[in-house]
Amino acid sequence: MSFKPLDLFILITLLILGGCGWQMSEQPRYDTYEPLQGQPERTSARKPPAGTVLFQSRQTRPILTEELLRRGEERYNIYCSVCHGATGHGDGRIVQHGFPAPPSFHNEKLKAADDLHFWSAITNGAGRMYPYANRVSPEDRWAIVEWIRVLQMAESLKKERNS
Ligand code: HEC
Known part of the structure; x- marks a missing residue:
């Protein structure tokens, strides 16, 4: 038995077409928020694990308390x-090991900077400093800002006393 080019063409075309099907779009899977089978109160979207930190969101600033x-x-x-x-003062342990020194929080620029400047630096990073948004929650960022203010006040007081 010998194949003519046309037979060969038809055969190959049929083989290729045979690979086509709709199965790819009919895979067994859940769509987002689709109720789970047999558990209509639960959906395919899982709850984030406990302790997950909200990435962005400025969130309202917490009230300044001793606890904060x-x-x-x-x-x-x-x-x-x-x-x-x-x-x-920008002289942390890592700096002593050769990491570029950050600016002191007691320089004129950072004493004058508003609170959001510090909050944003933690959220988005600043120059060579990478962001801390995935480790420090929005509320904790405000707490840190308050603490930096305390450090600045203590330093000013120290300078005043010693001058
Ligand atoms: C791994 C070292 C490192 C850590 C940890 C780090 N920083 Fe920084 N930070 C830097 C460096 C370096 C700069 C200067 C970046 C530059 O100018 O390129 C900087 C800059 C900043 C600035 C901007 C200063 C300016 O000139 O406007 C602020 C504000 C700041 N850091 C706050 C924080 C706070 C708050 C934390 C803790 C959540 C933190 N940083 C953690 C290294 C660090």
């Missing part, structure tokens, strides 16, 4: 002091 300050001090010491130093 303590939280700010704690978070600052965890996330910021390694570079910015415990008192905000």
Whole structure:
């Protein structure tokens, strides 16, 4: 038996067409928010795990309380002091190991900067400093800002006393 070019063409075309089907669009899968089978009260979208941090969202600024300050001090010491130093002079441990030194929070520019400037630096990063939005919640960012203000006030007071 011998094939003519036309037979070969038809055969190959049929083989190729045979690979076509609609199955790809009919895969067993859930659409977002589709109720789970047999559990109409639950949907395919899973709840974020406990402790998930909201990435953006400015969120209303929390009221300044002693508790917020303590939280700010704690978070600052965890996330910021390694570079910015415990008192905000830009002389943290990492800097002593060769990391570029951040500016001191006690320079004129940063004493005059508004609170949102600090909040945004944590959220979006600043120059070589990367953002902390995925580790520090919006509320904790405000707490840290309050603590930086305390550091600045303490430094000003110290300068005043010593002058
Ligand atoms: C890994 C080191 C590192 C850590 C950790 C870090 N920073 Fe920074 N930060 C820097 C450096 C370096 C700069 C200067 C970046 C530049 O100018 O390129 C900077 C800049 C800033 C600025 C901007 C200053 C300006 O000139 O406007 C603010 C505000 C700031 N940091 C706040 C924070 C806060 C708050 C935290 C903690 C949540 C933090 N940083 C954590 C290294 C760090």
